Amino acid sequence: MTFICSARWTTTPDARDRVLDALMSLAAASRQEPGNLAYVVHVSDEDPGVLQIFENYVDEAAFDAHVASEHFQRWAVREAIPLLVTRERAFSRSVDAV
Amino acid sequence: MTFICSARWTTTPDARDRVLDALMSLAAASRQEPGNLAYVVHVSDEDPGVLQIFENYVDEAAFDAHVASEHFQRWAVREAIPLLVTRERAFSRSVDAV
Known part of the structure; x- marks a missing residue:
């Protein structure tokens, strides 16, 4: 059973590129984490203003390590999140691991 | 850029196990498709009645091939979908491929 975080971020048109750049750096570093799947x-075409993120981790502890990581602090907490209009996160668990 | 389908299925408590069984067979066969990522x-803990499916394909043509496959026809169209209460699908494209 894996641990999943599905996030939905919205941003202003002006801040979108900067948020996306930060997100690309965060994505690349996150994929190197041992617990990231x-x-x-x-x-989506219908909602271009909404940046969706599907994250899959081997377990909840791996997700906690992700949130505690320097790259999350740098690219999410200090760079992207302050630029967001809304930020939603939903947590779930896989029924059938990848 | 990959092609993503995010589905949300709800079912009655009585039909849930049968839908899940069909979904496990569909998942296993779908992962063998050349275009499936x-x-x-x-x-989710908050919404145990909602079965969520995150599907990632190399492109839209690979998704179309998935929908046309015998295993989709058998496990989704003929087995699971008739048992569902609601079925939602949202399509999106990756900004930064896996």
């Missing part, structure tokens, strides 16, 4: 940033 | 069935 997937980190997919995706956008 | 991920097929993750997940459930």
